[in-house]
Amino acid sequence: MDLLEKKIYIAGHKGMVGSAIWRHLQARGADNLIGSYSNDLDLRDQQSVSDFFERERPDIVINAAAKVGGILANDSFPFEFLMDNLRIQNNLINSSLDQNVERFLFLGSSCVYPKKADQPIKEEYLLTGPLEETNESYAIAKIAGIRACEAIFKNKKKMYTSIMPSNLYGAFDNFDLNSSHVLPAMIRKFHDSKINGNQPVKLWGTGSPLREFLYVDDLADAAIFILDKNSHHPLINVGTGHDIEINKLAKMVQSVVGHEGEIFWDTNKPDGTHRKVMDISKITGMGWEPKVSLIQGITQTYKWYLQNINSLKMVNMYI
Ligand SMILES: NC(=O)c1ccc[n+]([C@@H]2O[C@H](COP(=O)([O-])OP(=O)(O)OC[C@H]3O[C@@H](n4cnc5c(N)ncnc54)[C@H](OP(=O)(O)O)[C@@H]3O)[C@@H](O)[C@H]2O)c1
Known part of the structure; x- marks a missing residue:
């Protein structure tokens, strides 16, 4: 299969992940890419x-x-996180089957794994224990998508596969503090505090949990790598295989941004799962590995944030 000659539909092509995959496919010469806007x-x-x-x-x-x-x-919108995601993925999977789509790549998330999973987390730990409560609805929807693709992979012999990325960050990330993930939220908080005279920054939780972060361009590279292979795995973890304490991450973001004030930890806010690092031996065994270090990725992301800050501020609400 010559991937680059195929007509490829990227659902969510304006989001952080979709746009990165689009850029990477285009850079490699794919010229039959299609997307759709949520307004249309x-x-x-x-x-x-x-x-x-x-x-x-x-x-x-x-x-x-x-x-x-x-x-x-x-935590605020469990019904929407469950139902919207189920509806989106069910519609895409069913329509793909109806139209005989050859290959389908489903984006899962590391939160599908049990809260107390052994570390590093292997793909086979799926559904071996209770989920983290704070994002259970989202994880349940994702697990349904993974199982649907697995069933198609096994019973219908079609390459419908799922990738489980760790925490992602990069260009086109969400810097809205109402809905952002930890790393872009830190970039925004340190930046805003810096330009307001290096005011102290308050961050969520104790700072002690450990998390793994993957630069979105590495994820895009991995997605294309998997689409290009005849993988025998219906479910593949994608990450760096390395984790970092949230308080060390905070210091790293603080130094990239150049904030010189204090950091406070709001211990009334939840920490979530204590540690989450993925076993990436399946994908590394296939010949893929991440290329961008955490410090390089944060530096690139902050650069992108500075270049786009004016347009982001028009759509984001600061709290
Ligand atoms: N971000 C992470 O850290 C992370 C980690 C692991 C896995 N993932 C997975 O990667 C995938 C993409 O995440 P992302 O970070 O790129 O999210 P994102 O930046 O929020 O992008 C999501 C995209 O989905 C579109 N969308 C949402 N609801 C829609 C609807 N009802 N109809 C049409 N389009 C709709 C959005 O369009 P609009 O903006 O126009 O609504 C947007 O283009 C998700 O499946 C996520 O679970 C993300």
């Missing part, structure tokens, strides 16, 4: 998605569209 095509709407597939007939579908958010957003 609400992927929760079954009939509209079905009509879109009937019209476009893609060969390959990448599902990078989802309702995504940090702990606060997940």
